[in-house]
Amino acid sequence: MAAREKLLSTALEMLGTGRPETVSINMVAKEAGLSWGSVQNLFGDSDGFWSAVVELIIDNGSSLWAEPQSPTVEGRVAEIAQLYRSILDSPYGVAVETVRAGLPRPLEVLEQTHPLTAASLAKLDDLWSSAFTHFFENLDGPALDTQRARDVAEVLPSALRGLRADQQFGTAVDFDRAHRTLVSALTGYLAG
Known part of the structure; x- marks a missing residue:
């Protein structure tokens, strides 16, 4: 699975538990086996990442x-x-x-x-x-x-x-x- 899809699917899975601490890009990246640098390269910043997560939910x-x-x-x-x-x-x-x-x-x-x-x-x-x-x-x-x-x-x-x-x-x-x-x-x- 490509890094972008892996990060987004991991975020959805973690957020779907309802645990507030899952709104952590570092935690999502670690769970996906990636780094904060990967998130920056793919989404720019936390705003780009969370926006992409919401757009995936919309889709x-x-x-x-x-x-x-x-x-x-x-x-x-x-x-x-x-x-x-x-x-x-x-x-x-x-x-x-x-x-x-x-x-x-x-x-x-x-x-x-x-x-x-x-x-x-x-x-x-x-x-x-x-x-x-x-x-x-x-x-x-x-x-x-x-x-x-x-x-x-x-x-x-x-x-x-x-x-x-x-x-x-x-x-x-x-x-x-x-x-x-x-x-x-x-x-x-x-x-x-």
Whole structure:
């Protein structure tokens, strides 16, 4: 396997564990049997490397998406919420969240320190928003309000990440009930 592919696949594998310490290029390079110099030669710097990792996730993560089955708003909200929940639990979803958590924050700082990576993450977010809007096309009944669809496209991932974080921290929340409540509330908002 070529050095570039070896570094990227090793990074995805390590990030997919969710361990924060895996957002270390030195650790990834060592695990891949390469050096920091190899990373510099192939990617320029850490920004180029993490941007390439996110781009690989974008390229490979599209297989996680599905086409809607339900003809109703409520059915589609339930489908997309379950789909996104599955994506969050996938190695790609875990890798994205690990990168986001391990790199500088807030977004304004990341844009200054890692502009390529920030742009790749913004591209990923834009793709999610577009896929979300597409998911609600061709529904039975009246068309959805475009602004409300955008609102829900922003709220749903954050809410599901929050539920997932609560679950990982071992809180006493009934996650299935919270998931159903979220779907119901967002359905009501979308339906107007």
